[in-house]
Amino acid sequence: MELCRQWSALAVKDPRFEMCHASTILPRPDGSVLCAFFSGSREGASDTGISLVTLKDGHPGDARVIASGSEAHWNPVLFTYPDGDIGIIYKVGNVIASWRSYVIRSSDGARTFSEPKELVAGDKGGRGPVRNQPIVLRYGKPSRYLCPASLEDGEWRAFCDISDDGMRSFKKSAEVRLDKKDLLSTREAEHVIPLSAQSFSGRGVIQPTLFEDSEGVHMLLRSSAGYIFRSDSKDYGESWSVPYSTGIPNNNSGISCAMYKGRLYLACNPVAANFGRRTPITLFSSSDTRTFYKVEDMDSEAAEFSYPCVTTFGGALFVSYTYKRKNIRVIKYKQTD
Numbered sequence: 001m002e003l004c005r006q007w008s009a010l011a012v013k014d015p016r017f018e019m020c021h022a023s024t025i026l027p028r029p030d031g032s033v034l035c036a037f038f039s040g041s042r043e044g045a046s047d048t049g050i051s052l053v054t055l056k057d058g059h060p061g062d063a064r065v066i067a068s069g070s071e072a073h074w075n076p077v078l079f080t081y082p083d084g085d086i087g088i089i090y091k092v093g094n095v096i097a098s099w100r101s102y103v104i105r106s107s108d109g110a111r112t113f114s115e116p117k118e119l120v121a122g123d124k125g126g127r128g129p130v131r132n133q134p135i136v137l138r139y140g141k142p143s144r145y146l147c148p149a150s151l152e153d154g155e156w157r158a159f160c161d162i163s164d165d166g167m168r169s170f171k172k173s174a175e176v177r178l179d180k181k182d183l184l185s186t187r188e189a190e191h192v193i194p195l196s197a198q199s200f201s202g203r204g205v206i207q208p209t210l211f212e213d214s215e216g217v218h219m220l221l222r223s224s225a226g227y228i229f230r231s232d233s234k235d236y237g238e239s240w241s242v243p244y245s246t247g248i249p250n251n252n253s254g255i256s257c258a259m260y261k262g263r264l265y266l267a268c269n270p271v272a273a274n275f276g277r278r279t280p281i282t283l284f285s286s287s288d289t290r291t292f293y294k295v296e297d298m299d300s301e302a303a304e305f306s307y308p309c310v311t312t313f314g315g316a317l318f319v320s321y322t323y324k325r326k327n328i329r330v331i332k333y334k335q336t337d
Contacts (some may be wrong), residue, residue: 001243003295003333003334003335004336005057005333006332007057007332008330010060010175010323010328010329010330011035011053011055011063011327011329011330012060012063012328013063014062014063015206015326017039017040017063018040018187019043019048019306020039020323020325020327020328021037021325022037022038022131022254023307023321023330024036024037024076024078024133024309025309025311025318025330027105027311027312027313027314027316028312029314031056034053034110035054035084035320035328036050036051036052037233038050038074038075038076038090039324040073045072046070046071049066049067050066050067050068050076050090051063051065051066052066052110055330064106066113069092071093071094073273074090074094074096074130075091075095075130076090077090077131079134080237082143085105085106086109086110086304087104087105089102089119089128091126091130096152097125097152097154098125100123100124101118101120101128102117102118103118103128104116104157126150126151126152128147128149128161129148130149130150131254131307132148132256133148134146134148134163134167134210135212135217136334137237138212139212139214141164141236144237147162147163147170150208155177156205156224157204157206157209158175158207158219158231159172159174159175159176160172160173160210160219160233163183164322174229174238175244176205176219177204177243178203178204178223179242182229182245186232203224204224205221205223205224205243207222207254207255208220208221208222209221209255209257211257212257213259216232217232217233217236218230218312219233220246220266221243221255222250222253222255223243223252224252224274225245225272226249226274227245227246227250227272228246228248228249228266228268229244230243230244231244246290248292249270249271249272250268250269250271251276251278251307253269253275254277255267255268256268256308256309256310256319258310258311258312261335263285263286263287264279266297267281267283267284267308268281268282268284269305269306270282270284278304278306279300279303279305280298280299281299281305282295282296282298283296291311298321298331299323303324304322306321308321316333317332317335318332319333
């Protein structure tokens with residue numbers, strides 16, 4: 001079995017954005033792919049907004065800003081409601097530790113969206129998915145949505161926001177924290193990374209990505225300890241094991257995974273340095289979800305390639321990621337016999 005590229009495209013054909021980052025993708029039944037990201041002058045600036053573009057057969061349409069305001073906008077997450085409507089959850093706030101989650105919804109295929117509303121009224125710190133997409137459980141609790149979430153007010157820690165009513169209401173799982181022995185001190189970045197200075201104060205685990213198999217639900221975690229960590233749940237996301245290192249290098253940057261054709265695919269920067277360089281960006285696969293093999297370096301020159309989104313639809317695997325902070329690359333893969 002081989003994984004072959006069907007197409008690869010840069011999503012933003014209009015270079016008016018000074019910065020593009022933190023993409024999320026949603027393949028659609030008509031063959032198109034929705035791609036959302038935050039854009040503006042720089043990460044954390046008050047002029048950032050949520051942008052959306054539709055790609056058809058690998059060709060992007062015009063990008064448009066669909067949410068903006070007087071505060072920084074961050075980390076959109078595309079998902080599908082049970083009735084087929086499209087949702088986007090994103091963060092708003094100039095201070096990451098107290099940002100809020102908002103949601104907009106479309107019933108006409110992302111042509112128009114509802115007015116933003118708070119995902120959880122009165123929340124500060126971030127509820128719902130923080131960067132990666134929700135998964136819908138298949139075993140034991142079918143139709144349960146698990147949203148990979150995290151908090152950055154003090155020690156970084158992760159959790160799942162659980163919805164049993166189709167993403168209308170949420171309850172928090174137990175929090176996931178690194179063992180104290182794994183809480184390494186934050187070091188300066190090896191290379192200049194144009195991210196918000198607030199991020200450098202954090203230690204712990206954030207921005208989980210989820211997958212499910214017959215043994216339970218699992219999260220892989222971005223960490224400040226030089227490696228991707230893992231935690232497991234036997235009760236459908238309610239409680240989680242103490243996270244343990246996978247041995248996969250991690251530079252304290254975003255990761256994403258998805259199950260495809262019986263294998264787990266993971267995209268990340270395999271660089272074992274806290275806030276280390278964000279290149280190459282690599283796609284890995286695993287048949288047992290524990291031992292990973294490199295499929296390919298998707299980009300590897302001396303520039304930033306980061307914050308991947310991995311998802312599946314219609315017998316294909318899709319990956320997107322930040323391309324030099326100026327664009328978003330989207331790739332469609334298919335497995336061949």
